[in-house]
Amino acid sequence: MYLLQDPSATPDSEDAWAGIFSRPSPREWPLQRALDFFAQHQVYDILLKQPEAKGAWSFTEKQSKTSDRRNVNIAAAITGWISGEPIPHLATAWLPGLDSEWALEQTVSNISETFEHYLAWTVGALVNLVNLRLEETEAEIRLPTTAGWHLRHGVDSPQALALLNAGVTSRRLAHQIGRTAAERGIAAEDLRAWLTGLHLAGWRDQFAATEYEINDLLEYVRKRRPSLIGALLDTGHVSLDVLVTSAAPAQPIVVQLRPDLGPDPATLVVDDGSHIRALVPADAHLDVHTIIDSGIDFETTLAGGRITLALPRVR
Structure with a gap:
């Protein structure tokens, strides 16, 4: 390749280097666009047919081994999951007409096994492989590198993801803060300063934060300094x-x-x-x-x- 050649031996070396450095940085697709692309090309269905899936995304009508299976559209379910819908609401939407306790139990189990573990891992690996191929072909787009993490945590903004990865345990709170921060143009790296300024009263007023959620936020904003x-x-x-x-x-x-x-x-x-x-x-x-x-x-x-x-x- 010409990049490994002696620049002095290349008549147009300056033009070549100028072309390289003038190329625009690749842009990542928005998260929802990538998820829609996966759904359109049956990516989830293909991944769930792999041996490693081990029965992930499985629902039944009744709580018995001989019960009929219930089909739940996984693409629609993922959209609801990352949009921050409470799990009881997801159970009602995914499994209408089922006993509420059985619907909730299956919803929690499938979220854990399918979203938080199997698909978070496989989608994350797939995105990395696709992005490597796109880089090799010098494409101008990339898939969102955090797609697997969004599936794992059930949120749709980088701000919410930053909170959850930093130890905030409430998905509801992270989602609400993330949405508000995104609307106000506050980047993930600026969350600590912004939340510190809102103080405890602001957390209660703007996000209806509960006692344990406020304790989480106090630990999140805590200034790293000597004791x-x-x-x-x-x-x-x-x-x-x-x-x-x-x-x-x-x-x-x-x-x-x-x-x-x-x-x-x-x-x-x-x-x-x-x-x-x-x-x-x-x-x-x-x-x-x-x-x-x-x-x-x-x-x-x-x-x-x-x-x-x-x-x-x-x-």
């Missing part, structure tokens, strides 16, 4: 910026840290005894809460937009 409680014990004091809600004092004043009124987990507030002066940022909530729960005796002061936690002086 605050470790720094407090080692040096005797630790400081951090807070979200000031009223006029910030120029000189340090004694305040206390406490949970605000409302459902758990509650926002941690900085209180001067008469009113709330500031809020602990969401990305520091867990670290500050750990110090409060530890039972360590400390004093808190506020100056400007910063609090300082200090151990009592030994007299």
